[in-house]
Amino acid sequence: MTSIDLQQARLFKWKKFATEGAGRLIIFLVGSIILWWLISAFLIERPDRYLPSPLSVVLSSADMLYKGSLISFYSDTLIRLVIGGAVGIAIGIPVGLALGLNRFVADMFYPLMNFFQSVSGIAIFPVIVIWFGNSDTTVLIVILYTSFFPIAFNVLSGVRSVPVRYIQAARTLGASRFQVVRDVLLPGAMPSIAVGTRLSIGFAWRAVIAGEMLAGRPGLGNMIFSGQEFDNTAQILLGMVMIGVTWIVLDHFLLRPLESDTIERWGLVQR
Amino acid sequence: MTAITEFSIAVQKRVGRQRLLKAFKVLLGSVPFIFLIILWELNTQFVWFDPIEIPPLSDVWGAIFFLQSDCPGFVAAMQQHNDCNLTNNIMSSLGRVILAGVVGIPLGIAFGILAGMNRTISGYLEPVGIFMNSVSGIAWIPLAIVWFGVGWETTLFIMLNTIFWLIFFNTMMGVRAVPKVLVQGVQTLGGSYYDTIKHVYLPGAMPSVITGMRMSLGFGWRALIAAEMIGGDSGLGFMIFVSAVEFKTEEVFLGVILISLIYLISDRYMLVPLEKWTIERWGLVWKPT
Numbered sequence: 001m002t003s004i005d006l007q008q009a010r011l012f013k014w015k016k017f018a019t020e021g022a023g024r025l026i027i028f029l030v031g032s033i034i035l036w037w038l039i040s041a042f043l044i045e046r047p048d049r050y051l052p053s054p055l056s057v058v059l060s061s062a063d064m065l066y067k068g069s070l071i072s073f074y075s076d077t078l079i080r081l082v083i084g085g086a087v088g089i090a091i092g093i094p095v096g097l098a099l100g101l102n103r104f105v106a107d108m109f110y111p112l113m114n115f116f117q118s119v120s121g122i123a124i125f126p127v128i129v130i131w132f133g134n135s136d137t138t139v140l141i142v143i144l145y146t147s148f149f150p151i152a153f154n155v156l157s158g159v160r161s162v163p164v165r166y167i168q169a170a171r172t173l174g175a176s177r178f179q180v181v182r183d184v185l186l187p188g189a190m191p192s193i194a195v196g197t198r199l200s201i202g203f204a205w206r207a208v209i210a211g212e213m214l215a216g217r218p219g220l221g222n223m224i225f226s227g228q229e230f231d232n233t234a235q236i237l238l239g240m241v242m243i244g245v246t247w248i249v250l251d252h253f254l255l256r257p258l259e260s261d262t263i264e265r266w267g268l269v270q271r
Numbered sequence: 272m273t274a275i276t277e278f279s280i281a282v283q284k285r286v287g288r289q290r291l292l293k294a295f296k297v298l299l300g301s302v303p304f305i306f307l308i309i310l311w312e313l314n315t316q317f318v319w320f321d322p323i324e325i326p327p328l329s330d331v332w333g334a335i336f337f338l339q340s341d342c343p344g345f346v347a348a349m350q351q352h353n354d355c356n357l358t359n360n361i362m363s364s365l366g367r368v369i370l371a372g373v374v375g376i377p378l379g380i381a382f383g384i385l386a387g388m389n390r391t392i393s394g395y396l397e398p399v400g401i402f403m404n405s406v407s408g409i410a411w412i413p414l415a416i417v418w419f420g421v422g423w424e425t426t427l428f429i430m431l432n433t434i435f436w437l438i439f440f441n442t443m444m445g446v447r448a449v450p451k452v453l454v455q456g457v458q459t460l461g462g463s464y465y466d467t468i469k470h471v472y473l474p475g476a477m478p479s480v481i482t483g484m485r486m487s488l489g490f491g492w493r494a495l496i497a498a499e500m501i502g503g504d505s506g507l508g509f510m511i512f513v514s515a516v517e518f519k520t521e522e523v524f525l526g527v528i529l530i531s532l533i534y535l536i537s538d539r540y541m542l543v544p545l546e547k548w549t550i551e552r553w554g555l556v557w558k559p560t
Contacts, residue, residue, distance in 0.1 A: 028395050050418060104299070111300035112307075118538070119531040120493040122409075123508075125500070126515030126523045131324055206490075210409045210497045221409075225501075228413035236413045244406035251405070 052234040057241070060234035069223075074242065077208055077219040080136075084143025085204045089197060092148045096155025096196075097185065106160050113153040121146030121207040125214055139211040139219075147204040151196035158192025159185050187266050194262035198255040205247055326521035331528070334521040356510070361529065364506040367427050367495060368488075375434035375487075380480060383442025384472050393443050400440035408433045408494025416502045426506065429498040433491040441483030445476030474553050481549045485542045492534050507533075 017023035033054050040047040040054075047053060052060075064070035099109045121142045128145075132138045162185055170184050212221030220239050227235030283291060308328065314320055315327035322330070341354035348358040387393050411432055415425040449472055457467050499508030511526035 024394055025398060028398050031395075032399070107296050108299045108302055112303040115304075115531065115535065118535050119527065120496065120534075122493050122497045122500075123511070123527050123530045126511045127520070127527060130515055130518065130520055130523065206409055206493070213409070213412070213501060214497075224410065224413045228416050231417075233414070233417055236417065240406050240410050240414065243410045244402050247405040248401060 049231065049233055052237060056234045057237050060232070061238050064235070064238070070238075073219055073223045076217075077212065077221070078246075080139060080143060080212075080219065081201075081204060081208050084140050084208070085147045085201050088144045088147030088204065089151050089200060091144075092151035092196070092200070093155055093193060095148075096152040097159060097181070097189070099152075100156045100159030100189070101181065101185070103160070106156060110156065110160075113149065113156055117149040117153045121203070122210045125211065129215065134215045134217075136217055138215050139208070139217050142207050142211045143204050146207040147200040150199040150203060151193070154192045154196030154199065155189055158189035158196075161192070162188035190266040191263045194259040198251075198259050201250070201255060202247075205250070209243060323518060323520055326524060330521040331524045334519075334525045338522065338525075357525075360505060360507050360510045361533075363423070364495065364499065364508070365533070367423070367430055367506065368492070371427060371430035371434050371491070375431045376438055376484065379435045379438025379483070380442050380473075380476075383439045383480075384446050384468060384476065386439070387443040387446025387476070388468075388472065390447070393447055396443065397440075400436060400443065403432075403436040404440055408490055409497050412498050412501050415498070421502050422504050425502040426495060426498045430491050430495045433494050434487040437487040437490065438480065438483045441479045441486070442476050445479030446472050448479075449475035477553045478546075478550050481542070481546045485538065485546060488534070488538060488542060492530075496530060 036051075037053050037055075040051045044051050048056070061070060099113075100106050124145065125138075125142055128138050128141050132141065166184050166188070167180055170180050175183065208219070209221035211217075212219035213225040216222060216225075220243055224236045224239035224243075227233065227239065311325070311328055314325055315322070315329075335357060338357040339348075339355055342348055342358070343352060343354070348355040351359050351362065353359075386396050408429060411429055412425070415428045415432075419425045419428060453475070454467050454471050457471055462470065495506070496508035499506035500512040503509045507526050507530050511523045511530075514520075514522035514526065
C-alpha cells in the first residue's frame, strides 16, 4: 500500500519536474541534442559538410579554446557591442530629450527620426565601407548608428507622451526649466527609455554580427563566415549556438528585467 | 481685427482646424528633410566631401536612368529583361519577400496553432522558438551558403527562416493565451475540433499573428538585405554591395534610399492599418512585450 503511494508520489514528482521550469529545459536540451545527433548520423550524407554531429562541434570548440581564438573572437564581439551600444545610448538619450523638450521641435524631428530608425544599419553598410574602408571604425559606426536611432526615437516619443498638465503643474509650483526636465520629463520618459534600450541593443547585436561578416573583422560573425569559407561547418554551428545563447542570456537576464523593473517603478504615465 | 487674423479665421472655418494642424505637422516634419537635401546640394557646390564619398543628388537621380538605360520598356521590365538592372533587382527582392510570406505565414500559423493547443507540447517548443528567434536571420547566412550555395535559395531560406519562426512563436503564444473557457464553451455547444480552431483559436491568436507579421517584415527585410549582400546573386542588397565594391557611390545611395522607402511604405500603409484593424476587430488578447 505505502509502496504504491510512494511510487505514485515519485511519478507525480517526475511529471512535475518534466513539465515545469528547469526540468523542462534540461529535457528539451538533451532531447534536441539527441535529435541533432540522430539526424547528422543517419539522415544526412556527408555530415561533416552539411550538419556535423554535436560531438564534432564540441571538439571544434575545444580546439578553438586551446588555440585561444574562440575567447578572443568572443571578447572582440562583446567589446564592440558594449562600446557601440553604450556610446549610441549615451548620445541617443540626451538627443532624444533635447528634441522632445519643445513640442514644436519634436513635431519637426519626429518624421526624420522615424525615417532613420527604419533605415537599417546593414543597408547603409556599403556607404560606410566607402567612407572608412574595411576597418574596425566601420563596424563601430554601423553599431553606433543602429543603436542610436531606436533609442533617440523612443525617448523623443516618450518625452512627448508626458501630459502637458504635469509640466504646467510643476511650472505653477515654481519649478525651473531644469527641474521640469529632471523631475517630470525624465521620469515620465523612463519606460520608453528602457524599451528603447532593449530595442537598440537587439538591433545592435544583429548589426555586430553582420558588420563583422561583411567587413571581415575578427569576431563571432567573422568566425562563422570563415567557417563557411574553409568548409568548417562545425565552426559555423558553434558560432551560431554562441550567438543565440549570448543573446538569450543578455535579453532574459539583463534587458528584460531592466525593462520590467523600470516600467514597474516609473509606471506608464496616466494619459 | 486685422485682415490677417480675419483671413486665418476664415481659412480655419473653411478647411477645419484639425486638418490644418495635420497639414502644418506634415509641413513641419518635412523641414529637416529639406534642410538635409539643401546641405547635400551645398556639398556638391562647394565640394566639402569628394563626389566619390557623397555623390551629387542629380547623380543619384541619374543612376535610375543609367541602370535602366537599355531597358526596352515597361513590359520588358515586368518580364525581367536582362538589361533592366534596377527593376530586376527590386522585383527579385520583393518577390522573395512575397514568396517567403506566402509559404512561411500559413506554415507558421498552422504549426503555431497545432503546437499552442497542447500546453505540454507548447511548453517544450517555447525554448525552440526563443532560441530560433535569437539566432534569427543574419547568423544563418553562412550555414545557408553551405547548404544551398550562393544564389536565390540562400536568400529565400534566410527570409523564410525569419518569417516562419517569428510567426510560429507569436501564434503559439497567442493560442496559449486564449482562455480555456471559450474553447470549452464551443465544445459544449457541440463544436467539433475543427470548429474550435476556426472560431476560437484562430481569431483569438489573430492580433499576435499580425504583430508577428510586422516583426517578421522588420527583421526579415534587414536579414534579406544582408543575405543578398553576402550570399545572393540578385536583389537590392546585392546591387548596393556590388556598386560599393565598384565605387559607384550614387548607385549605393539610390539602393539605400529605395530599401528604406520600400520598408517604410509597406510597413506604414499595409501592416500598420492591418494591425489596427485586427485589434479593433478581434481585440487584444495577448499584449506583446
